[in-house]
Amino acid sequence: AQAKPESQIEYRKSAMTVTARSFGVLGAMAKGDIPFNKEVATRHANLLANLSDLPLSAGAFGPGTDKGAPTKADPKVFSEPEKFKAAYEKFTAATHGLPAxxxxxxxxxxxxxxxxxxxxxCHDDYRMK
Ligand code: ASC
Structure with missing residues (x-):
């Protein structure tokens, strides 16, 4: 059975929370704020490649998830889903290249x-302030 809308919203937000943490680690290494470590970088790269697939593949932006639980998803996510998907897929293309x-x-x-x-x-167009 499909998860309830509020559960879908919680799921996509959780995935984004974990995604931001791993991106933060790689960003800190890229900036030299923490030492580069190949094993740690590869682990977070793999996490990002996998986490980035969750929101679209699991229906987490599916029917009913435009309102209800607290969400910063812009109404355009739901009114122009093909454009949203195209913007989102630039993100997954980038994460899938990270491990290499x-x-x-x-x-x-x-x-x-x-x-x-x-x-x-994607945030500029599809995440509300
Ligand atoms: C982050 C985070 C984002 C992105 C974005 C990159 O750490 O939470 O949404 O980086 O700021 O441009």
């Missing part, structure tokens, strides 16, 4: 910068 880039600091820096743009691109 995470073993080396120079490639990680480029990948983190590219990924950050896809986070921001």
């Amino acid at each position: 880039a995470a073993g080396d600091l120079a490639t990680l820096k480029v990948a983190v910068a590219d990924l950050g743009k896809t986070c921001k691109g």
